[in-house]
Amino acid sequence: MTETIDIIIALSTLMSGLLITLIGFNIIKLKAKKPDDEERMIVWRKKFGKFFKIGGIVILISGVFVILAPDLNNEPANWTQSQKEEMKKQMISSSNFLQSINTDTADLVVTCFVDKYTEKFTLQESWEQDKMTQEQIMELTIPIMKECFELYGLQINE
Secondary structure, three states, X not given: OHHHHHHHHHHHHHHHHHHHXXXXXXXXXXXXXXXXXXXXXXXXXXXXXXXXXXHXXXXXXXXXXXXXXXXXXXXXXXXXHHHHHHHHHHHHHHOHHHHXXXXXXXXXXXXXXXXXXXXXXXXXXXXXXXXXXXXXXXXXXXXXXXXXXXXXXXXXXX
């Protein structure tokens, strides 16, 4: 849905830039209904013509850029370090078990989990998992968590 909206906005920007540029270069002439209005149009064109030329080209280029490079406008495709750090904080704060063990061990386990999770799942897949039920998410994450617990010698009661 948002891709469609992005394309509509990009095309609107492109068309607006084209129209403004054509008005600025006097290719599209604004018509005057009265002779007095014609004189005002000449004054208006002298006053705003350069602005319309430059502004129209800038808007036109930005419309082309948005069409050719739409992914640059969206969230990053890969995990950022700040996102990984935020995930670590959320995991520790939401787990009584991790809060009850040695903080260094908890940090190692959580770092292990976040590293393995972000290697296995893309950011987009993670967002899709937000729509899953708790049971579905557990099926995906418990094997990773078990692996990290075992790596640091922690026992899991099943």
